[in-house]
Amino acid sequence: MTNSKSTIYDIAELSGSSAGTVSAVLNGTWKKRRIKADTAEQIQKIADKLKYNVNRQASGLRKSRSGLIAMIIPIHDNRFFSSMSQTFERYARERNLHPIVASTLRDPALEVQTVKTLLSYQIEYLFVTGATKPDEVSKICKHHGVSHLNLDLPGTKAPSVVSDNFWGAQKLTEELLSKANIRKNKGRDALYFLGGVENEYATNGRIRGFKDTVVNAFGSIQSTQMDVCGYDSELAKAAIEKLYEKLGGLPKGLFINSTQPLEGVVRFLKTLPSKELTQCAFGCYDWDPFASFLSFPLLMVKQNTEALMQKAFELIDKGDMNGNKIFEIQPSLVSSEDQA
Amino acid sequence: MTNSKSTIYDIAELSGSSAGTVSAVLNGTWKKRRIKADTAEQIQKIADKLKYNVNRQASGLRKSRSGLIAMIIPIHDNRFFSSMSQTFERYARERNLHPIVASTLRDPALEVQTVKTLLSYQIEYLFVTGATKPDEVSKICKHHGVSHLNLDLPGTKAPSVVSDNFWGAQKLTEELLSKANIRKNKGRDALYFLGGVENEYATNGRIRGFKDTVVNAFGSIQSTQMDVCGYDSELAKAAIEKLYEKLGGLPKGLFINSTQPLEGVVRFLKTLPSKELTQCAFGCYDWDPFASFLSFPLLMVKQNTEALMQKAFELIDKGDMNGNKIFEIQPSLVSSEDQA
DNA sequence: GTGAAAGCGCTAACAC
DNA sequence: GTGTTAGCGCTTTCAC
Numbered sequence: 245m246t247n248s249k250s251t252i253y254d255i256a257e258l259s260g261s262s263a264g265t266v267s268a269v270l271n272g273t274w275k276k277r278r279i280k281a282d283t284a285e286q287i288q289k290i291a292d293k294l295k296y297n298v299n300r301q302a303s304g305l306r307k308s309r310s311g312l313i314a315m316i317i318p319i320h321d322n323r324f325f326s327s328m329s330q331t332f333e334r335y336a337r338e339r340n341l342h343p344i345v346a347s348t349l350r351d352p353a354l355e356v357q358t359v360k361t362l363l364s365y366q367i368e369y370l371f372v373t374g375a376t377k378p379d380e381v382s383k384i385c386k387h388h389g390v391s392h393l394n395l396d397l398p399g400t401k402a403p404s405v406v407s408d409n410f411w412g413a414q415k416l417t418e419e420l421l422s423k424a425n426i427r428k429n430k431g432r433d434a435l436y437f438l439g440g441v442e443n444e445y446a447t448n449g450r451i452r453g454f455k456d457t458v459v460n461a462f463g464s465i466q467s468t469q470m471d472v473c474g475y476d477s478e479l480a481k482a483a484i485e486k487l488y489e490k491l492g493g494l495p496k497g498l499f500i501n502s503t504q505p506l507e508g509v510v511r512f513l514k515t516l517p518s519k520e521l522t523q524c525a526f527g528c529y530d531w532d533p534f535a536s537f538l539s540f541p542l543l544m545v546k547q548n549t550e551a552l553m554q555k556a557f558e559l560i561d562k563g564d565m566n567g568n569k570i571f572e573i574q575p576s577l578v579s580s581e582d583q584a
Numbered sequence: 585m586t587n588s589k590s591t592i593y594d595i596a597e598l599s600g601s602s603a604g605t606v607s608a609v610l611n612g613t614w615k616k617r618r619i620k621a622d623t624a625e626q627i628q629k630i631a632d633k634l635k636y637n638v639n640r641q642a643s644g645l646r647k648s649r650s651g652l653i654a655m656i657i658p659i660h661d662n663r664f665f666s667s668m669s670q671t672f673e674r675y676a677r678e679r680n681l682h683p684i685v686a687s688t689l690r691d692p693a694l695e696v697q698t699v700k701t702l703l704s705y706q707i708e709y710l711f712v713t714g715a716t717k718p719d720e721v722s723k724i725c726k727h728h729g730v731s732h733l734n735l736d737l738p739g740t741k742a743p744s745v746v747s748d749n750f751w752g753a754q755k756l757t758e759e760l761l762s763k764a765n766i767r768k769n770k771g772r773d774a775l776y777f778l779g780g781v782e783n784e785y786a787t788n789g790r791i792r793g794f795k796d797t798v799v800n801a802f803g804s805i806q807s808t809q810m811d812v813c814g815y816d817s818e819l820a821k822a823a824i825e826k827l828y829e830k831l832g833g834l835p836k837g838l839f840i841n842s843t844q845p846l847e848g849v850v851r852f853l854k855t856l857p858s859k860e861l862t863q864c865a866f867g868c869y870d871w872d873p874f875a876s877f878l879s880f881p882l883l884m885v886k887q888n889t890e891a892l893m894q895k896a897f898e899l900i901d902k903g904d905m906n907g908n909k910i911f912e913i914q915p916s917l918v919s920s921e922d923q924a
Numbered sequence: 925g926t927g928a929a930a931g932c933g934c935t936a937a938c939a940c
Numbered sequence: 941g942t943g944t945t946a947g948c949g950c951t952t953t954c955a956c
Contacts, residue, residue, distance in 0.1 A: 591948095591949060591950085592949070592950070593949080603949090603950080603951095604950095604951075604952075607949095607950060607951060607952090608951085608952090611950090611951080613951090613952090617952095638949090638950080639948090639949055639950070640950095641948085641949080641950090642948070642949030642950040642951090643949075643950050643951070644950090645948090645949080645950075645951095646949080646950045646951045646952085647950085647951065647952095
């Protein structure tokens with residue numbers, strides 16, 4: 245029972261046919277070789293009995309194809325990326341490709357090293373998700389002739405499929421303006437933007453969407469309405485505290501850029517009497533299921549993993565991986581009140 | 585620049601040495617072969633210039649080792665499993681093994697198929713996490729002579745590393761009894777258990793821990809204190825509603841089995857005036873970061889991914905993968921109040 | 925100190 | 941309809 249790995253030669257011997265025939269039967273090319281159904285059946289039966297399993301290092305070497313498709317992500321332990329992994333696997337399997345996911349911890353060196361390792365296993369495609377140096381990765385992949393694309397964060401040397409941050413921010417801002425019933429766009433009667441990092445791809449798009457919408461509605465926007473205080477929750481907490489103090493209370497609307505700053509905001513809100521919270525409309529760019537359970541209503545922008553992945557595989561299917569176009573995918577607006 | 589994959593033969597030719605020498609230099613066995621440092625350096629330089637990358641299908645075939653270690657998990661998109669993946673990768677890389685994680689969606693057929701595929705790539709080790717049929721997987725692995733172990737859910741044909749549900753439930757129950765200041769163990773003045781599935785490994789252990797602790801403290805336990813209503817949040821919501829009605833209010837303490845039932849409970853609690861919540865001590869077996877932001881304090885049991893994985897790799901390191909011992913790892917108790 | 929040669933398990937072109 | 945053969949890129953034993 246133990247350790248009886250068998251090869252096509254074992255089967256050839258037992259069936260009285262040749263290794264070539266066995267190979268053809270076992271990999272499904274036997275009709276093309278016009279092998280007798282009888283022979284095929286016979287061989288298959290023996291293979292089953294021996295629990296034969298092809299050695300893909302050998303077949304891959306011979307065919308110079310591995311059947312592998314890989315994706316690198318920054319980390320596994322994250323709602324967005326783990327949901328990308330899940331969707332990636334499904335799409336890959338639909339195409340008879342074997343998915344491999346590896347995380348690179350936002351470490352440029354590990355990123356490069358991981359990609360090289362993956363290439364050494366002769367992966368056929370690579371999805372580069374949220375990479376710190378997408379163009380470095382592109383260079384390596386190109387040298388090895390491996391099709392690849394960027395996800396979530398764009399690069400300039402391969403096609404990219406990313407969230408439409410501009411559009412998402414517009415929608416969220418519009419909703420908030422209307423829900424908060426903003427009239428004057430001044431003092432507490434205005435919408436405020438909190439969190440994110442200046443000159444970072446995602447934040448940039450979101451800021452543009454926010455500003456664009458506010459300016460559209462009121463003709464102008466004040467610099468005091470923006471506090472791009474970083475992604476750290478402590479910094480966000482300090483920022484909302486300061487804003488609260490300055491305004492003498494919460495504003496009528498708050499656009500929080502990402503769930504991490506949201507944590508900081510929530511920590512501050514916990515210190516306020518709950519009726520104050522009802523005077524502010526809260527929005528968060530990024531979704532987390534926990535947010536449905538907060539003590540106040542919250543609008544969230546949820547990235548569309550399904551559509552991102554679908555677009556990416558569409559590019560694979562079309563063999564369309566050579567340009568450097570950026571495809572933007574619309575996220576969706578979710579309200580915590582819908583889920584409760 | 586494009587597609588210039590090179591082989592050791594290219595390098596051999598350019599360097600005027602033989603493929604064997606190049607191979608030895610490039611895979612680090614060259615001191616053993618007593619190759620001149622000069623030659624080695626020369627060869628290395630050429631390899632770098634060509635951006636040579638070993639073909640692991642070829643080297644793996646020859647050595648009949650792949651350098652791969654795989655783990656199957658039910659799903660990626662889950663706090664516990666994604667954190668297992670993260671830790672798995674780290675430990676694997678520390679050992680110069682290349683980690684592969686694949687999800688099997690709690691589908692027995694996909695589980696078996698995925699394992700077979702992984703084996704066809706000649707993986708050297710397999711971690712079987714939360715499998716529906718761990719023993720099926722063991723059979724297949726044994727036939728292929730591949731070392732493997734079970735994680736999270738135990739099997740009978742390989743070593744298993746699982747959470748100590750009994751211990752965790754004991755600790756959580758003890759904390760809750762004391763925090764709730766239970767006196768009579770009757771009516772509202774008692775601790776109640778909610779959620780989980782009868783005859784399931786994890787629930788069994790937790791029920792035993794709960795009962796054991798209550799009986800220890802009060803000499804007995806009533807069957808009405810247990811409602812093993814499943815993992816569905818709607819069922820849990822119905823269960824807590826019924827309990828509330830029966831008792832004429834919340835009990836002094838509630839042990840909720842898993843985060844999904846917790847969601848249901850929270851939905852119900854939202855309908856209550858907040859001061860009622862202060863009269864009950866809440867505990868949840870399983871941890872989720874969102875729970876720190878609920879409007880009431882919550883004790884949680886957090887599985888120790890780090891220790892689980894460490895134990896698993898310890899078994900690998902010791903080559904100790906042949907028994908079927910079950911190793912239980914203590915989880916830890918976390919309070920939402922510690923994090924705020 | 926290094927080259928030559930065999931072979932890992934499989935596939936595919938070419939026989940017949 | 942099926943056997944034979946060469947070879948994918950690499951490692952390793954045996955020469956010398």
